[in-house]
Amino acid sequence: MTGLAGAAVPxxxxxxxxxSRLTGVESVDHDAATLTVRAGTxxxxxxxxxxxxxxxxxxxxxxxGSCQIGGTIATNAGGHGVIRHGMTRDQVLxxxxxxxxxxxxxxxxxxxxxxxxxxxxxxxxxxxGTLGIITRAVLRMAPPQGESHxxxxxxxxxxxxxxxxxxxxxxxxxxxxFEVMWQDFYTMSCDWRDSQPPLPTSYALYVLCxxxxxxxxxxxxxxAAIETGEVExxxxxSSTTQARELWAIREAxxxxxxxxxPINFDISLPIPTIGAFVEAAxxxxxxxxxxxxxxxxxxxxxxNLHLTVDGRSLAEDAPEIRHAIEAExxxxxxxxxxxISAEHGIGLLKRDFLHHSVRPEVMEVMRALKHTLDPNGxxxxxxxxx
Numbered sequence: 001m002t003g004l005a006g007a008a009v010p011x012x013x014x015x016x017x018x019x020s021r022l023t024g025v026e027s028v029d030h031d032a033a034t035l036t037v038r039a040g041t042x043x044x045x046x047x048x049x050x051x052x053x054x055x056x057x058x059x060x061x062x063x064x065g066s067c068q069i070g071g072t073i074a075t076n077a078g079g080h081g082v083i084r085h086g087m088t089r090d091q092v093l094x095x096x097x098x099x100x101x102x103x104x105x106x107x108x109x110x111x112x113x114x115x116x117x118x119x120x121x122x123x124x125x126x127x128x129g130t131l132g133i134i135t136r137a138v139l140r141m142a143p144p145q146g147e148s149h150x151x152x153x154x155x156x157x158x159x160x161x162x163x164x165x166x167x168x169x170x171x172x173x174x175x176x177x178f179e180v181m182w183q184d185f186y187t188m189s190c191d192w193r194d195s196q197p198p199l200p201t202s203y204a205l206y207v208l209c210x211x212x213x214x215x216x217x218x219x220x221x222x223x224a225a226i227e228t229g230e231v232e233x234x235x236x237x238s239s240t241t242q243a244r245e246l247w248a249i250r251e252a253x254x255x256x257x258x259x260x261x262p263i264n265f266d267i268s269l270p271i272p273t274i275g276a277f278v279e280a281a282x283x284x285x286x287x288x289x290x291x292x293x294x295x296x297x298x299x300x301x302x303x304n305l306h307l308t309v310d311g312r313s314l315a316e317d318a319p320e321i322r323h324a325i326e327a328e329x330x331x332x333x334x335x336x337x338x339x340i341s342a343e344h345g346i347g348l349l350k351r352d353f354l355h356h357s358v359r360p361e362v363m364e365v366m367r368a369l370k371h372t373l374d375p376n377g378x379x380x381x382x383x384x385x386x
Contacts (some may be wrong), residue, residue, distance in 0.1 A: 014237045082299060174212040
């Protein structure tokens with residue numbers, strides 16, 4: 001129940017299937033750097049098992065202690081390390097899936113190269129339980145993280161953030177995270193903290209970067225960016241404690257439900273247009289709902305923008321107003337050729353807006369696949385598709 005799009009919320013007449021007792025890591029293959037796990041095992045257990053084996057499982061996000069690995073696969077979960085390691089889909093080599101008619105599909109492949117026709121496992125990754133129930137998985141493990149450095153930068157504009165992203169990638173560094181916070185988000189987060197902000201709140205944009213590699217390469221890249229004006233100020237964490245303090249600013253999202261009445265958007269856009277979209281969305285929302293409060297942040301290296309509206313800033317925070325705001329934002333996402341869901345899935349909350357990102361002929365094929373594998377519509381009814 002840690003999903004953010006309502007995919008795991010049952011209908012009143014549904015039977016909820018829990019895999020919370022189908023737990024445990026069955027085996028670890030050190031030679032192939034894979035592990036086989038049951039679907040009810042939590043993400044954190046998988047991460048710890050990989051660490052004990054001398055590797056790491058690179059998918060990570062805040063719900064690691066409670067979300068189940070089967071759910072992360074069913075939603076193709078993202079998280080902090082997508083810029084380097086990809087989504088959950090990129091970590092899955094094999095699956096075991098129970099179909100609507102009770103048949104068990106053994107897709108438990110443990111090899112990276114296996115080119116034997118349709119790769120059926122991808123039908124179930126990101127399908128949110130609408131095509132089958134995932135029960136086991138073979139997952140790839142990554143090498144342990146090497147020397148890592150965390151830096152917070154103040155930038156003049158969005159274009160500078162994209163330029164900095166390319167320069168850091170070209171400096172011989174492996175980027176683990178490239179988090180962008182617009183001034184509205186950074187200022188709000190710093191206001192919630194008792195300590196002095198690590199950088200002034202006067203910059204248009206902030207980048208929190210975590211990179212693996214030679215610290216000298218990072219410092220030279222930052223110096224060059226400061227000389228050209230791409231970076232106006234920067235602070236490099238000198239300890240793990242300082243790195244955590246910098247990350248605490250970005251992780252203020254965990255406090256949204258307590259301090260805001262959040263209307264959250266998890267969207268993807270072509271990297272060159274994200275800055276323009278933020279401006280266009282802000283202008284559109286202010287025109288329709290004057291005084292509306294908006295904060296923007298995201299992982300722009302993988303095209304992901306998060307936009308949050310504080311419902312308390314509305315003259316009336318009513319369901320129909322929230323729906324109207326969602327309709328306007330998703331319409332604009334469609335105009336910018338983006339995706340209405342970057343990493344949270346469709347579920348129930350975004351189902352009515354799917355047409356902004358999925359063409360009619362594609363929708364027809366999706367419905368045909370659903371009908372073929374679940375002709376009676378018993379698997380997660382009403383989710384993702386009507």
